[in-house]
Amino acid sequence: MLRDAFFHPEPPAVELRAFTHGLQPRTVPAMMQAFADDWRARGVDAWNAVPDRWHAGRNTGWWNLPEVLGDAFLAPLLGVPEGTAIHLPSVHAAVAGVLSSPEVWQRGHRLVTTAGEFPSVLHTSQRMQRLLGIDVDVVPQTPDGYANVDGLIEAIRRPGTALVAFSHVGFATGERLPNAAIREIVREAHAAGALVLVDGYHATGSLAIGAEALGVDLYTGGLLKEACGSAGNAYLYIRDGLDLTPATTGWFGGGDPFAFGLAPDVHPDVRRRFLGGTTSVASLYHAVEGVRVLLGAGLDRVEAHVAALSARAVARAQDAGLRLVTPGDPARRGALLVMELDGADEMVAYLKTRHVYADGRRGRLLRIAPFVWNDAADVDRCFDVLSDALGTGAHRGHRETTHGPVT
Ligand SMILES: Cc1ncc(COP(=O)(O)O)c(C=O)c1O
Structure with missing residues (x-):
């Protein structure tokens, strides 16, 4: 095709x-040359402005590239509005950011997740558990190894559920959770006052995800696999209106980064708050070349x-x-x-x-x-x-x- x-x-x-790793889109060598050219020709000024290599139709520099790619490529890929998706280096970083947001734990003290999650969810949450003072409730899979939706809902209904995290397509089995099941989990979670975070790595690039229509609060995944973006490229969608202030943010996610104030301040764009230290910009030049092909088709x-x-x-x-x-x-x-x-x-x-x-x-x-x-x-x-x-x-x-x- x-x-x-x-x-x-x-x-x-x-x-x-x-x-596990997509093929290289034919436009990638030219984009990597473009990175070298932008770096050579502009030096530090490339943070403020580079040619619009992505045809995003916006003023683009390395500084705002994570949001520019979010609006021009990730939003149509995920089926979400502009202003809600941002490029991040890994799913792990996205999950750690969500878990480190105090607003999540004002809703309760329990993370409900499944035994079918990839370590970027399962291990990251267990590693942060003691630090956060939360309980991580890992719902076992069904005997045939699939997501236990009934078990998940039972766990959501127990008191104190703040966050529910599960996969769209299971990495170990290839099982896709049907949209009806995702909507049911979302309904139950919201009725319990909890947020829903979906790890959609194996859906990204191969399914028309429609994350907004599914009603999930947060959706993360990476561009390495079917999206053919190679390493260093992942993303987070944050439902419009959801106010989170991740603690694992870095100075690139601060409200006034060049003020170098004594205390951090909060960026008005919630997406931007999930950035860490200096963005590793080279990978952003190959991040969306596969997405461009897939969206074009x-x-x-x-x-x-x-x-x-x-x-x-x-x-x-x-x-x-x-x-x-x-x-x-x-x-x-x-x-x-x-x-x-x-x-x-x-x-x-x-x-x-x-x-x-x-x-x-x-x-x-x-x-x-x-x-x-x-x-x-x-x-x-x-x-x-x-x-x-x-x-x-x-x-x-x-x-x-x-x-x-x-x-
Ligand atoms: C479902 C799923 N989530 C997350 C990851 C990895 O995410 P990251 O390395 O960006 O933390 C993988 C990688 O194979 C995966 O299959």
Whole structure:
């Protein structure tokens, strides 16, 4: 669908790992050159003004780039109004900012979250728990490993709930929470006086999220994966009118940063308060090149394309005898598909020798996400190679040749 908008690995390979790091949009090298040019030509003045490399139609400098990208790219990506989304370096930073806001804990003393959360929510909240003097209530998953919506609602109804945090698409299972379930959780949380924070990393770029219509208070995610923005690029949406004053903010988020006063003051734009120290601006030059491509194609079209490829992959996986970890119901899937396969790591290594890039976890999970640069032939090539290998055992004994902690 959008094959030509991205660089592809050589030789012609089938890249199915959008869920972990997107391909490089073809405009990125020029944007990185633009960063070098702006730095070289303007030096410190680039903080005040650089050419409008993003076609945002606004006066832009490195100083206001996090909000400019928020309005021009993140707002349409998330389906939220201008003035409510900001670029941040990581989901961890966004979550820490929310948790450090005293307004959240004026509502109660309990964070309700799920055992299916990524560490940027689960660990960050537990690390801050003692400091904040709050309780973190971690709702276990259902026996089949999915989000326990009934359990979450039960936990929300217990006294003292201030914040509810959960994933839009589970990182371990690929389970997508349907909009109706998100709205139900939001209703319950708001009835309890609590705020809702959604981690939408695996929805970002692959689903038409519509965060405002979902009624959530806060929505965070990153641009590294399906949004194809690479590292250092994440965001936070803060519902219009929600007043938060994060304590983990830095001087870039202050109201009058160059006054260098003795005490911090509060920035009038609530988004800006979530900034920390000096913005790492180089990553902002590649942050939204993928988003630009996806918005240009239309998020509804992207979602439909991904759904069609996923359906094909699910059918082929079932034919090959793989157990699906991701729900079979298409309404409960995002782009990420997780399947169970004995010897998954060997299969991943073998697929790589055949120029098909997938990913394995813990020796028994195979993960793929057919995305906008893939077509049906890519999905078929993956499962043709896989099925043949299952028949012959050709994958047995294969090992990853690139060793490191990242999978
Ligand atoms: C659901 C989810 N949230 C958060 C993250 C990571 O966020 P960050 O590294 O920006 O804190 C990931 C990364 O893989 C993820 O899958």
